Amino acid sequence: MTATSTSIRGREIPDRLVPGWKRALKSWETLLFVVAVAIFIANSLASPYFLDPWNLSDASFNFTEKAIIAFAMAMLIIAGEIDLSVAAIIALASTAMGMAMTAGAPVPVLVLIGLATGLICGAFNGFLVAGLGLPSIVVTIGTMSLFRGLAYIVLGDGAFTGYPDAFGWFGQGYVWWVFSFELVLFVVMAIVFGILLHATDFGRRVYVIGNNATAARFSGVRVDRIRFILFLLTGLMSGIAAICLTSRLGSTRPSIATGFELEVVTMVVLGGVNILGGSGSIPGVVIAALVMGLVTFGLGLLNVPGIVMSIIIGALLISVIALPRLWKMART
Template sequence: MKTKPLILNKKKFEFTSTHLLLIVFAIVFVVFTVMIPDKFFTGKNFMTIAKYSSVFGLIGIGMTFIIIGGEIDLSVAYIVGLSSMVMGTMLQTIDNVVLVAAAGILVGLVCGIFNGFVITKLRLPAFVVTIGTGQMFNGFAQLINNRPQIQFSNDLFREFSKINVFGVIPLPFIILLAVAVLTWFVLKYTVFGRCVYAVGSNKPASRLAGINAAKTNAFTFAISGFLCGIASFMVTSQNGSGIAAAASGAEMDAISAAVLGGASLAGGKGSIIGTLVGVFLLRIISNGMNLMNIETYWQMVLQGSLLIAAVIMDSVKNNKDD
């Protein structure tokens, strides 16, 4: 009796944008550690990175929902700015920090709902709509006091961003991790999460499967707006003032982080963990280059190059799958 040879099914290794991200992350971390160990590789600096990553991390998580659903949002920075100006204005006359924070988060949520309504109900392209609504939000932000910035003197509101849990971990970072865990669970284990992936992968097919694609996309914009509101509360506390341009460029950072983390601009792909790694990579690059006194322009060149590389790899993979 002959025995059949044991055949092992070997999966062909496929290099993805996620692998590129992890490699680049490791290289960047090692380079800065070797070149400026006394400035970069310190607990204080890591906590600084964690603190300032929290704002863009929240915006990036919201953007991840939208991109997975097959849409895009170029108004997120202006949502943060409008919310920041509303909170700054309220703090001039109201001492209730909880009420002010709630109002700022509500502004973000309303803006997100408005984006979702216009895009889904009127069936307009998100790219164009969010450029328009972004300009609207920016205009409203500066019309509030006829200026782009407003100071306030509420010390309790300012102190929020300085709170450290156990004396070392910034509270904003703890909030980011809590939101990340919750949204990761929603995307991975809930019906809504599966609907988001299905709609982004193939909207017509998702409709045939009984999924309300318009409602699903509208919810992703609402989630993004809500997280922008929380991010605005954090950045307003950090700045100690309401600023219309508080999150200038956040839309590009959020999109870059999501795409670097494996999200596809074609929709249907992406993860919260990948986006967070992308956020921290971009923040580490910015932090390290600042410590080395490298001009901001070179940071923009490097971040743009990484984004293009990730998009190219995603495009090549999608073409292979087709």
């Protein structure tokens, strides 16, 4: 689309020049998808254990919890904000559930407490950012310390263990065949967030705010309300992730989910979401989650230690953003 083609006037202006499918083909998501397929093939060639459905299902646990937070984080980052406190919310929500469990609360109450803690933490972030107008990056660095700090005050170097067996279903149970609850949750959330971001008024306004919050306000968009809701959503997703993770581990330590926030942000950025806001998509984040999961699993099968995988993830993050820029520089 060049400036020279802008001569069509009035009624004759077409809706679209490039059909949606054609644009999708040239998109970041397609490139990422090709990468994912390539990794998938490479993995299946490298290890005979890779293509086993149960192994693949097991491997999904290493990204599902982060991915469901990443969906909400993607919307938050598209709107021009960020939440670095998500892992700390997991810690606090898990601690709250542990306290309730110790007091003898039944499983449904545990779940409600996990969700409520997430929502309260999200509301607190949202109030500080949208209500008081403070910059989200430092606010959530602060609440990250605060939320996890509260978990440390409760637990010290101790832990809550002995969750009821029924509670274990969220992190260890299967809905049908190899499809675990977490995997199903991941798929459902991908669809829900995909619709929310791409097919609703709300999602449209999220993009508008991320592109130009001032113009959004000058167009009648209630910018702060939407920002608040996004923090609430991110808190809620962190609460859900806390339920799954606590259930899967069967215990709560204050150091639970340490470093998750950076992996979640990496997943979002790798998925093509602009860290400065304004663009990105849920399908991109889904594929990025799969890529990260496949890399981790594949290297795990080859006995490559976790920390080396993190080098690869870090290098992937920088190179996927640097390479197009380098290419552009080389061309001009």
